[in-house]
Amino acid sequence: MNLSxxxxxxxxxxxxxxxxxxxxxxxxxxxxxxxxxxNEWVGGRVLVKPELLQRTGSFKFRGAxxxxxxxTEDGGGKGGVVAYSSxxxxxxxxxxxxxxxxxxxxxxxxxxxxxKLANTKGYGAEIVLYDRLKENRxxxxxxIARQRKAAIVPPFxxxxxxxxxxxxxxxxxxxxxxxxxxxxxxxxPCGGGGLISGSTLALxxxxxxxxxxxxxxxxxxxxxxxxxxxxxxxxxxxxxxxCDGLLSPMPGQLTFALNERLLAGGIAVSDGAVxxxxxxxxxxxxxxxxxxxxxxxxxxxxGQFDARGRSVGLVCSGGNVDPELFAxxxxxxxxxxxxK
Amino acid sequence: MNLSxxxxxxxxxxxxxxxxxxxxxxxxxxxxxxxxxxNEWVGGRVLVKPELLQRTGSFKFRGAxxxxxxxTEDGGGKGGVVAYSSxxxxxxxxxxxxxxxxxxxxxxxxxxxxxKLANTKGYGAEIVLYDRLKENRxxxxxxIARQRKAAIVPPFxxxxxxxxxxxxxxxxxxxxxxxxxxxxxxxxPCGGGGLISGSTLALxxxxxxxxxxxxxxxxxxxxxxxxxxxxxxxxxxxxxxxCDGLLSPMPGQLTFALNERLLAGGIAVSDGAVxxxxxxxxxxxxxxxxxxxxxxxxxxxxGQFDARGRSVGLVCSGGNVDPELFAxxxxxxxxxxxxK
Numbered sequence: 001m002n003l004s005x006x007x008x009x010x011x012x013x014x015x016x017x018x019x020x021x022x023x024x025x026x027x028x029x030x031x032x033x034x035x036x037x038x039n040e041w042v043g044g045r046v047l048v049k050p051e052l053l054q055r056t057g058s059f060k061f062r063g064a065x066x067x068x069x070x071x072t073e074d075g076g077g078k079g080g081v082v083a084y085s086s087x088x089x090x091x092x093x094x095x096x097x098x099x100x101x102x103x104x105x106x107x108x109x110x111x112x113x114x115x116k117l118a119n120t121k122g123y124g125a126e127i128v129l130y131d132r133l134k135e136n137r138x139x140x141x142x143x144i145a146r147q148r149k150a151a152i153v154p155p156f157x158x159x160x161x162x163x164x165x166x167x168x169x170x171x172x173x174x175x176x177x178x179x180x181x182x183x184x185x186x187x188x189p190c191g192g193g194g195l196i197s198g199s200t201l202a203l204x205x206x207x208x209x210x211x212x213x214x215x216x217x218x219x220x221x222x223x224x225x226x227x228x229x230x231x232x233x234x235x236x237x238x239x240x241x242x243c244d245g246l247l248s249p250m251p252g253q254l255t256f257a258l259n260e261r262l263l264a265g266g267i268a269v270s271d272g273a274v275x276x277x278x279x280x281x282x283x284x285x286x287x288x289x290x291x292x293x294x295x296x297x298x299x300x301x302x303g304q305f306d307a308r309g310r311s312v313g314l315v316c317s318g319g320n321v322d323p324e325l326f327a328x329x330x331x332x333x334x335x336x337x338x339x340k
Numbered sequence: 341m342n343l344s345x346x347x348x349x350x351x352x353x354x355x356x357x358x359x360x361x362x363x364x365x366x367x368x369x370x371x372x373x374x375x376x377x378x379n380e381w382v383g384g385r386v387l388v389k390p391e392l393l394q395r396t397g398s399f400k401f402r403g404a405x406x407x408x409x410x411x412t413e414d415g416g417g418k419g420g421v422v423a424y425s426s427x428x429x430x431x432x433x434x435x436x437x438x439x440x441x442x443x444x445x446x447x448x449x450x451x452x453x454x455x456k457l458a459n460t461k462g463y464g465a466e467i468v469l470y471d472r473l474k475e476n477r478x479x480x481x482x483x484i485a486r487q488r489k490a491a492i493v494p495p496f497x498x499x500x501x502x503x504x505x506x507x508x509x510x511x512x513x514x515x516x517x518x519x520x521x522x523x524x525x526x527x528x529p530c531g532g533g534g535l536i537s538g539s540t541l542a543l544x545x546x547x548x549x550x551x552x553x554x555x556x557x558x559x560x561x562x563x564x565x566x567x568x569x570x571x572x573x574x575x576x577x578x579x580x581x582x583c584d585g586l587l588s589p590m591p592g593q594l595t596f597a598l599n600e601r602l603l604a605g606g607i608a609v610s611d612g613a614v615x616x617x618x619x620x621x622x623x624x625x626x627x628x629x630x631x632x633x634x635x636x637x638x639x640x641x642x643g644q645f646d647a648r649g650r651s652v653g654l655v656c657s658g659g660n661v662d663p664e665l666f667a668x669x670x671x672x673x674x675x676x677x678x679x680k
Contacts, residue, residue, distance in 0.1 A: 028374070028375075028376070031371040031373070033371070033393060034368070035368075035393075035395075036368070036395050037395075050626075052626040053373060053375075053625075053626060055375075055376050055377075057624075057626060115623065279663075282628055282663065282666075283455065283663075284397075285393075286390075286392040286393060286397060286627060286628040286629075286659030287626060287627065287628065288622055288626040288627065288628060289626075319626035323619075323622065323623075323667065323670040323671070326622075326667075327663065327666075327667035327670075330663040330667075331663070
């Protein structure tokens with residue numbers, strides 16, 4: 001029994017490096033991309049990590065595989081795994097469990113995007129639907145885990161998940177350094193805060209002065225407000241956003257402890273700015289970015305982050321979006337003009 | 341005066357390497373991507389060169405920049421450049437001319453996709469529209485070139501264009517080798533044949549036994565039929581296809597001379613297979629691929645090319661598609677099942 005795990009100590013940059021070794025044979029090393037048109041648009045240098053190219057279409061596979069692989073290395077996971085997720089973590093856990101030969105049960109909202117439900121089923125997981133407004137998904141997952149003697153794979157507030165998700169930032173740092181580029185700042189999507197806290201551990205190990213900003217939907221800017229208040233605050237009850245992957249109501253305990261220490265601040269973006277960013281990604285970058293995956297790009301393109309003369313790392317975190325919603329977002333997106 | 345240029349000798353793999361050096365400071369080195377889901381789907385290893393990530397959203401920039409840069413190195417181009425194109429070559433020439441400080445006039449069909457017209461204008465080119473069914477675009481371009489003492493930048497049948505477009509294949513070979521992968525075969529889109537002839541020069545210099553297949557719309561399979569007939573054949577008059585970038589009526593003289601010597605054959609794909617490939621790229625690969633850019637992927641996914649147990653290079657050549665057409669293609673695409 002690993003005592004330190006029970007205390008859930010905060011992961012470090014070394015844990016992110018260990019995670020990178022653990023997932024190397026299964027995760028995709030996504031490229032670090034650059035577009036002359038985007039650089040001209042913002043007057044700086046933007047290096048994009050397109051995690052939509054990751055296995056399962058989002059960064060979530062990194063954390064899920066790291067967690068479940070670690071579990072099996074320690075002799076656990078024999079009863080399978082259970083997770084609750086709006087969709088991308090669901091796919092990450094289902095795919096990771098399948099690769100490791102474990103059964104998986106995923107508790108998903110009944111209104112999750114069709115593509116996320118279908119893919120999760122496609123990776124062989126059993127799906128249990130819940131009503132987002134009436135039922136407590138965590139309690140449901142815990143009950144299932146108890147019955148099956150299965151292990152819970154939390155979406156973000158867990159050292160192995162944070163370290164695994166942080167490998168996106170570690171790769172970004174290594175890829176930029178390999179090209180002789182030093183980053184001044186980074187913009188990352190933030191829901192529960194796993195991706196950004198883990199990535200920032202690695203990014204600030206590479207560049208101690210780097211400023212990292214949490215990008216969130218305006219109605220779910222709990223991390224931005226919590227950073228200002230130095231205390232975890234929840235979102236308004238009943239808040240809505242098209243960013244179906246960023247609807248967590250409050251920063252995680254571990255993720256916020258890290259983020260409070262590491263982040264420079266938060267940027268809140270409107271659903272309109274998200275649609276405009278998705279349309280820009282379609283038109284200029286030729287990438288399919290889901291709403292939640294586009295918040296950092298939205299922060300940049302809406303002019304809320306000034307990239308002039310700077311080298312900025314940016315994560316587009318996922319691309320699992322139904323074609324109907326995608327088409328509607330492009331249709332409704334207004335024209336963007338370069339922020340001057 | 342360079343005599344050898346007037347005889348238009350066939351370019352060699354060395355010319356492709358020279359082109360790669362000439363365009364290195366301006367072209368994007370697009371990554372070589374792999375998807376576990378695609379590999380599983382076809383039972384082989386597929387390495388995709390996404391030229392939609394190239395400057396201007398297609399491989400055409402490579403040829404245009406190589407040609408115009410070479411022209412200026414030889415003291416030419418003072419009167420600017422003129423090109424005729426359905427859209428991607430137009431953007432490539434306009435962007436290359438802009439970077440090199442030359443005026444550009446592009447003769448474009450009045451029914452070209454809006455995104456291609458808008459982008460070409462955006463790169464500072466003057467656009468002259470023509471009626472695809474009634475007017476001769478080559479004669480129009482020659483008249484403009486004569487009046488302005490400008491140089492024509494042909495879309496494919498030119499040694500510098502072939503060598504420049506072939507840098508996509510050269511990069512593919514270098515990137516695969518750097519990862520210790522030997523390719524058995526390659527699938528590339530083929531319109532006039534510049535991309536595939538130039539790329540195959542480089543690919544077969546790397547792997548002399550490699551089999552390369554020209555992928556074409558079924559209604560524009562002039563290269564496939566010409567290869568079988570050992571003679572350049574034209575398409576049926578009035579032929580139509582959603583692949584607006586692959587509507588050239590006959591193989592080029594230079595490109596066919598190379599392709600006849602270098603290619604293993606041709607594969608013709610239906611518009612339906614193209615839509616299904618675009619939908620697969622959206623759903624699994626998260627890439628925006630235009631119809632013409634998806635023909636090689638369509639050849640693979642439709643089961644017309646058997647990738648089982650092989651390592652296959654594949655080019656997705658462009659991503660300039662209007663959102664309305666893109667949405668319609670996804671909507672009309674049938675479900676694909678893995679070809680077994």
